[in-house]
Amino acid sequence: MDRITKDLLEQVAGLHDIPTGAYNIRKDGQLYGRNVSANIDIVTKTDKPGIDIIIKDNTVNESVHIPVIIAQSGLKEAVYNDFIIGENCDVTIIAGCGIHNGGKEASEHSGIHSFDIGKNSKVKYVEKHYGQGEGTGERIMNPKTHIVLKEGAYMEMDTVQIEGIDSTLRETSAKLADDARLVIKEKIMTHDKQYAETNFSVDLDGVNCSADLVSRSVAKNESKQIFKSEINGNNICHGHSECDAIIMDNASVKALPALTANNLDASLIHEAAIGKIAGEQLIKLMTLGLSEEEAEKEIVAGFLK
Amino acid sequence: MLELKNISYEVSDENDNKEILKNISLSIDERFVAITGPNGGGKSTLAKLIAGIIKPTTGKIFLDGKDITDMSITERAQNGISFAFQQPVRFKGITVKDLITYAVGHPISTTEACSYLSEVGLCAKDYINRELNASLSGGEAKRIEIAMTMARGTALSIFDEPEAGIDLWSFQSLIKVFEMMHEKAGGSIIIISHQERILNIADKIIVLANGELVNMGGKDEILPSLLTDGPGCSVLMDKMKEVRNG
Numbered sequence: 001m002d003r004i005t006k007d008l009l010e011q012v013a014g015l016h017d018i019p020t021g022a023y024n025i026r027k028d029g030q031l032y033g034r035n036v037s038a039n040i041d042i043v044t045k046t047d048k049p050g051i052d053i054i055i056k057d058n059t060v061n062e063s064v065h066i067p068v069i070i071a072q073s074g075l076k077e078a079v080y081n082d083f084i085i086g087e088n089c090d091v092t093i094i095a096g097c098g099i100h101n102g103g104k105e106a107s108e109h110s111g112i113h114s115f116d117i118g119k120n121s122k123v124k125y126v127e128k129h130y131g132q133g134e135g136t137g138e139r140i141m142n143p144k145t146h147i148v149l150k151e152g153a154y155m156e157m158d159t160v161q162i163e164g165i166d167s168t169l170r171e172t173s174a175k176l177a178d179d180a181r182l183v184i185k186e187k188i189m190t191h192d193k194q195y196a197e198t199n200f201s202v203d204l205d206g207v208n209c210s211a212d213l214v215s216r217s218v219a220k221n222e223s224k225q226i227f228k229s230e231i232n233g234n235n236i237c238h239g240h241s242e243c244d245a246i247i248m249d250n251a252s253v254k255a256l257p258a259l260t261a262n263n264l265d266a267s268l269i270h271e272a273a274i275g276k277i278a279g280e281q282l283i284k285l286m287t288l289g290l291s292e293e294e295a296e297k298e299i300v301a302g303f304l305k
Numbered sequence: 306m307l308e309l310k311n312i313s314y315e316v317s318d319e320n321d322n323k324e325i326l327k328n329i330s331l332s333i334d335e336r337f338v339a340i341t342g343p344n345g346g347g348k349s350t351l352a353k354l355i356a357g358i359i360k361p362t363t364g365k366i367f368l369d370g371k372d373i374t375d376m377s378i379t380e381r382a383q384n385g386i387s388f389a390f391q392q393p394v395r396f397k398g399i400t401v402k403d404l405i406t407y408a409v410g411h412p413i414s415t416t417e418a419c420s421y422l423s424e425v426g427l428c429a430k431d432y433i434n435r436e437l438n439a440s441l442s443g444g445e446a447k448r449i450e451i452a453m454t455m456a457r458g459t460a461l462s463i464f465d466e467p468e469a470g471i472d473l474w475s476f477q478s479l480i481k482v483f484e485m486m487h488e489k490a491g492g493s494i495i496i497i498s499h500q501e502r503i504l505n506i507a508d509k510i511i512v513l514a515n516g517e518l519v520n521m522g523g524k525d526e527i528l529p530s531l532l533t534d535g536p537g538c539s540v541l542m543d544k545m546k547e548v549r550n551g
Contacts, residue, residue: 286378302398
């Protein structure tokens with residue numbers, strides 16, 4: 001494994017080497033490595049780029065890694081990954097995309113994911129987007145995720161984009177059946193002239209289903225962020241979304257929350273707070289001996305932890 | 306030793322200037338020094354001036370003979386001044402252990418970090434990895450604020466109303482913390498307080514009212530006058546009586 005691949009894999013999937021268990025590593029548009037297990041099958045799609053990840057009923061304590069690495073400048077790809085997860089599972093899926101752009105041309109990855117999560121299954125989905133490279137070519141990622149949660153299913157999605165992505169449009173939609181629960185935690189940091197847009201759209205269709213969407217972001221320099229969230233309460237349900245953003249320098253953050261209650265017993269809440277780092281937080285850390293720059297760094301790191 | 310020479314602090318209102326502190330000169334070298342007086346008298350402003358959070362309009366501040374008037378908050382902290390806020394600051398994502406580590410100034414073990422929390426009466430394992438965010442009660446945050454100041458171990462510490470909001474933890478324990486801090490670091494501990502039990506341990510009491518230094522001296526000299534005919538200290542007097550009677 002070359003140094004760039006190794007570095008990107010570590011950044012996006014926390015991998016130091018080839019993982020154990022099921023995995024599919026895609027590099028520069030090609031299959032780089034794959035392993036399946038007795039319960040988890042990975043099949044290459046025949047009609048378009050991408051894979052089907054099929055997880056059998058009752059699969060517990062297993063994980064799947066599906067990182068994507070782009071080291072070739074100018075590569076543009078759209079990849080379709082469909083997760084079909086059986087009933088009563090408890091699995092962790094680690095995705096993520098790392099782009100190293102050493103050239104002038106834009107590199108672009110659009111990961112189009114669908115999750116079909118069976119009754120009473122529990123899925124933790126971790127996704128990390130990261131860009132690096134000395135080239136002037138843009139690093140672009142446009143992930144699209146559609147989630148269907150069947151009765152009693154639970155999904156926690158942790159999505160992180162901390163560094164190096166010049167432009168991103170992140171679209172996530174979900175439909176929840178009875179007693180299903182969706183938790184999304186998003187962390188974004190943009191700097192220089194980067195642009196990040198997040199769109200959440202959640203249909204709370206089932207009785208007693210619930211969703212909790214929390215986005216924390218930091219926008220530095222001249223970067224721009226837009227946060228849109230739409231929660232539709234179509235039954236007795238609970239929906240909560242929260243956008244908490246720190247702006248620095250000349251950055252801009254816009255939050256556009258939308259809540260629609262189509263049922264008398266739909267309980268929907270949105271919270272949004274956008275502002276600079278609180279002066280008293282800086283002062284407190286400075287009275288502990290940190291410089292203003294160090295204090296700022298610690299506050300931002302803590303906020304995105 | 307801390308010296309304030311002719312310190313004044315003014316803020317500009319819409320039309321005129323308001324003098325919050327008027328020509329204060331004093332020196333602090335004693336073990337425990339209490340600053341008391343009515344609300345709005347300028348006590349917290351004085352603490353902020355010493356910590357460098359605000360700069361005086363006129364006058365000079367010296368620490369061990371060195372002019373620190375133009376030093377930043379960070380420089381003063383690095384030169385041995387600690388400040389426990391009246392209202393502890395809340396963060397998002399920063400844990401109690403992170404804060405104690407900043408206070409100590411170098412990486413420390415969890416056991417060491419926990420020892421400071423135990424000193425302020427908190428069950429360390431419940432708190433050490435918690436975020437110092439809005440989910441903590443006022444009293445919990447206040448004790449963590451005291452633990453951080455203790456962890457700094459500087460020769461000069463300022464506490465702005467440390468007893469406020471701490472109900473279940475006894476005054477005696479708070480006083481023990483001050484004694485222990487002095488034992489470890491020497492120097493002076495400045496405590497802004499209205500509480501007679503705090504004033505009682507002071508080697509020196511400074512009374513501020515309407516931005517002026519109205520009285521200063523040993524507790525035997527100052528305390529009786531505060532409780533009977535303190536100049537302009539009716540609020541404090543009422544408070545004292547309440548404490549004594551209650």
